[in-house]
Amino acid sequence: MTELVAELLVPFSYNYMLKAMWVSALVGGVCAFLSAYLMLKGWSLMGDALAHSIVPGVAAAYILGAPFAIGAFFAGILASLGMNFVKQQTRLREDAVIGLVFTTLFALGLLMASIWPTAVSIQTIVLGNILAIADEDVVQVAAIAGVSLAIMALIWKDLMVTFFDESHARSIGLNTTLLKVIFFTLLSACTVAALQTVGACLVIAMVVTPGATAYLLTDRFGRLIIISVALGVSTSFVGAYVSYFLDGATGGVIVTLQTLLFLVAFYFAPKHGLIAARRRRLAATEAAA
Amino acid sequence: MNAPVEAARAASTAYGASIAIRNLSVTYSNGFTAVRDASFALDPGTICALVGVNGSGKSTIFKAIMGFVKPSAGEVRLCGFPVDEALKKNIVAYVPQSEDVDWNFPVLVETVVMMGRYGHMNFLRMPSRADRYKVDEALERVGMSAYRDRQIGELSGGQKKRVFLARSLAQEGRIILLDEPFTGIDVKTEAAIIGLLRELRAAGHLMLVSTHNLGSVPDFCDRVVLLNRTVLAAGPTAEVFTQDNLERAFGGVLRNFKLGGRALHDDDDARHVTVLTDDERPLVFYGDRTRQGSDGH
Numbered sequence: 001m002t003e004l005v006a007e008l009l010v011p012f013s014y015n016y017m018l019k020a021m022w023v024s025a026l027v028g029g030v031c032a033f034l035s036a037y038l039m040l041k042g043w044s045l046m047g048d049a050l051a052h053s054i055v056p057g058v059a060a061a062y063i064l065g066a067p068f069a070i071g072a073f074f075a076g077i078l079a080s081l082g083m084n085f086v087k088q089q090t091r092l093r094e095d096a097v098i099g100l101v102f103t104t105l106f107a108l109g110l111l112m113a114s115i116w117p118t119a120v121s122i123q124t125i126v127l128g129n130i131l132a133i134a135d136e137d138v139v140q141v142a143a144i145a146g147v148s149l150a151i152m153a154l155i156w157k158d159l160m161v162t163f164f165d166e167s168h169a170r171s172i173g174l175n176t177t178l179l180k181v182i183f184f185t186l187l188s189a190c191t192v193a194a195l196q197t198v199g200a201c202l203v204i205a206m207v208v209t210p211g212a213t214a215y216l217l218t219d220r221f222g223r224l225i226i227i228s229v230a231l232g233v234s235t236s237f238v239g240a241y242v243s244y245f246l247d248g249a250t251g252g253v254i255v256t257l258q259t260l261l262f263l264v265a266f267y268f269a270p271k272h273g274l275i276a277a278r279r280r281r282l283a284a285t286e287a288a289a
Numbered sequence: 290m291n292a293p294v295e296a297a298r299a300a301s302t303a304y305g306a307s308i309a310i311r312n313l314s315v316t317y318s319n320g321f322t323a324v325r326d327a328s329f330a331l332d333p334g335t336i337c338a339l340v341g342v343n344g345s346g347k348s349t350i351f352k353a354i355m356g357f358v359k360p361s362a363g364e365v366r367l368c369g370f371p372v373d374e375a376l377k378k379n380i381v382a383y384v385p386q387s388e389d390v391d392w393n394f395p396v397l398v399e400t401v402v403m404m405g406r407y408g409h410m411n412f413l414r415m416p417s418r419a420d421r422y423k424v425d426e427a428l429e430r431v432g433m434s435a436y437r438d439r440q441i442g443e444l445s446g447g448q449k450k451r452v453f454l455a456r457s458l459a460q461e462g463r464i465i466l467l468d469e470p471f472t473g474i475d476v477k478t479e480a481a482i483i484g485l486l487r488e489l490r491a492a493g494h495l496m497l498v499s500t501h502n503l504g505s506v507p508d509f510c511d512r513v514v515l516l517n518r519t520v521l522a523a524g525p526t527a528e529v530f531t532q533d534n535l536e537r538a539f540g541g542v543l544r545n546f547k548l549g550g551r552a553l554h555d556d557d558d559a560r561h562v563t564v565l566t567d568d569e570r571p572l573v574f575y576g577d578r579t580r581q582g583s584d585g586h
């Protein structure tokens with residue numbers, strides 16, 4: 001028994017594991033915060049697009065020896081601008097525009113990685129590997145996530161009004177354009193951070209699933225954010241912990257945990273869950289009979 | 290008029306709850322000019338109807354007042370300020386068209402009304418006791434207190450309208466814009482909303498209401514702006530809301546019934562009745578006097 005406990009506590013005795021766990025938790029929390037908004041506006045795929053578009057930026061940063069976050073960040077901004085430009089100049093729908101821009105940039109990233117194969121391990125970008133994260137990357141990721149979290153905590157209500165009813169937001173004197181720019185800048189930055197923990201393929205889950213789960217559990221936006229962040233933090237922390245025993249694949253574990261919790265909410269949520277709905281329908285038919 | 294009402298009116302006249310639109314033209318990015326050279330001015334303590342066919346530019350005028358579209362010529366002044374400045378001062382409240390609201394958004398009725406108070410709070414938007422009181426009061430006034438914990442999608446059309454009206458009450462904007470507040474609501478709710486607008490008028494607010502509900506315009510609007518991509522006529526209801534002007538504004542679109550002589554009554558009275566209707570409540574002209582059909586179609 002004590003042996004089992006000792007075994008379970010092993011991850012906490014390694015510095016790199018401790019680092020991985022709290023960095024994951026921080027990133028998971030801030031991504032979950034953003035997910036509360038993305039999901040509501042039907043912008044969920046934007047997170048995915050950004051994550052993939054960032055790949056060439058990261059590759060370029062490695063090649064030039066610059067901090068990866070800078071390359072990623074510029075690629076993210078480039079992607080947002082590209083999407084906006086194509087959308088304004090054509091009649092294409094949003095999904096087509098997003099698809100066009102992100103696959104183009106992703107392909108460019110793969111191309112760069114195959115031309116300069118030693119410069120960058122594309123697998124690190126696509127799959128992420130928090131367990132092997134370098135110290136200077138920890139600083140970058142923690143700074144991005146920490147600052148984003150602080151900004152979101154300050155402006156969450158203004159963003160809520162802006163996304164709910166932009167005309168009203170303007171009528172109370174909010175600068176809605178600035179707020180949206182801030183939001184998407186934070187999203188780009190946090191996608192970069194999440195790249196390190198779960199990789200480009202799974203970032204989408206980090207910025208959708210916690211918000212979607214919380215949406216099933218409450219009708220109050222404030223609570224939705226709290227639930228979402230709690231889910232993001234706990235699944236990311238536990239995911240990093242569990243991945244020690246599974247030898248890597250942190251992203252896979254984190255996202256699997258998040259999906260499991262979503263399924264639980266999907267069935268058992270007190271108001272919007274499947275079982276609750278069935279129970280209400282049953283009660284209604286009985287009352288009618 | 291009693292003293293408190295006069296005082297309230299004087300107080301807000303001091304602020305000058307006014308709208309002045311001078312030679313306004315709005316051209317959309319596709320090159321279409323939706324409004325050309327429109328001018329009108331409104332004073333505090335007024336309910337003004339904005340009337341015109343679909344596509345005549347009513348919503349465009351609202352967008353210009355809210356600063357969503359930049360005028361290609363002319364200007365909009367609210368209480369004497371340019372639009373951006375007026376918005377920063379929390380002068381304008383806006384009651385949106387129902388189609389423009391995301392009813393699945395996870396917010397409760399009371400949260401929506403509280404949003405009206407955000408402009409009065411510090412940047413963290415922490416409600417004070419006064420803010421909570423104003424929200425309670427606004428919900429009470431529109432008769433929605435019992436529904437304060439509902440998610441906004443779980444309401445009927447008329448209840449939804451009242452929630453957004455409550456928000457504009459809580460906001461205490463001196464200018465209130467209402468985009469088609471009467472579509473899809475029953476006569477009782479309509480009467481309640483009109484009653485509320487009258488109270489606000491007595492308190493010195495200025496309301497601009499776009500509506501297709503011609504029948505009730507003479508009932509509660511002191512002024513009318515007739516629109517068809519420019520201002521056809523603007524002024525006191527009695528002068529502007531005439532059969533001639535309406536026919537000019539609506540062209541062939543308006544349904545127009547003329548009943549007279551023996552079709553109407555069994556005597557030789559030569560007077561006739563004209564019924565004008567857009568899509569909702571009809572407007573009835575009896576002989577040459579203006580009357581409105583207050584009991585529906």
Ligand SMILES: Nc1ncnc2c1ncn2[C@@H]1O[C@H](COP(=O)(O)OP(=O)(O)OP(=O)(O)O)[C@@H](O)[C@H]1O
Binds near residue numbers: 321341345347
């Ligand atoms: N974003 C836009 N881009 C281009 N043209 C537009 C845009 N919005 C509106 N229009 C055009 O401007 C004209 C005025 O539109 P507006 O929405 O102001 O009409 P409205 O009077 O509110 O009509 P309704 O009674 O149907 O609400 C219409 O012909 C419309 O096609």
Ligand SMILES: [Mg+2]
Binds near residue numbers: 347348
């Ligand atoms: Mg309109």
